[in-house]
Amino acid sequence: MEVEKKVYPNQPLIEVVFEIRFPGEPVIECKRYEFYNKVRKDYSHVIIPSIQAEGFPALNPYRFEKADGSAGTMIAIDKFSYYTHKYPGYDEFKKEFLLLVSEFNKLFNLTKLIRVGWRYVNIISFTRENGHIPLKRFFNSVLHLGKDISDEYENLNIILVSKKDAYSITTRLESMKKTDGSGGEALLLDFDCSNNKDLWFPKIETYIECTHNIARNMFEQIITTDYRKYLLGEKI
Secondary structure, X not given: OOOOOOXXXXXXXXXXXXXXXXXXXXXXXXXXXXXXXXXXXXXXXXXXXXXXXXXXXXXXXXXXXXXXXXXXXXXEOOEEEEEEOOOOOHHHHHHHHHHHHHHHHHHHOOOEEOEEEEEEEEEEEEOOEOOEOXXXXXXXXXXXXXXXXXXXXXXOEEEEEEEEOOEEEEEEEEEEEOOOOOOOEEEEEEEEEEEOOOEEHHHHHHHHHHHHHHHHHHHHHHEOHHHHHHHOOOOO
């Protein structure tokens, strides 16, 4: 299936993240204000990390967010990411990430990377049918535990790790209570596609393209035709 680049009108995404990790650079901790000065016009809200009793303060990330909390960037001495809670589509997301990471790299001159990762976090609302989660309304592939076990599930909490070439894909599917006060339920569908081998900063655009394509293809391949119609805003 060709990778979809469109944004669904009824998209279930609540967060999209692209993160890079690299060997620790202590100078980042000393000069993070220089990066903030470059982005503060658009990312004015500073979120200072809380100090954990057994943690390492230098490894705790700072976040610089838009005033409305819709998107932000995270930096620490060994990682950098861009995230959004209002996904504008792949092209705009990639453009903003590359602008931000370019400013970051002008200050800290990264070369070797030790991990890159694209993450899609989806929340899919559902109503139980006969006390069960209606998985088949959303997904083509349903987990089977054998002919003597029903594939109608009351609750789910699954983590699957798979491979595609040099990339590792962690998929998490979990049923949960919604936190919006409605009392409803939802499925958390979380894709994390990453690579941690032979990575170099100059190839960052290739990595974001590859990780996005794998994660998006997985989503497109597992959802049903009817659920895709709903995402597109069609009546079903």
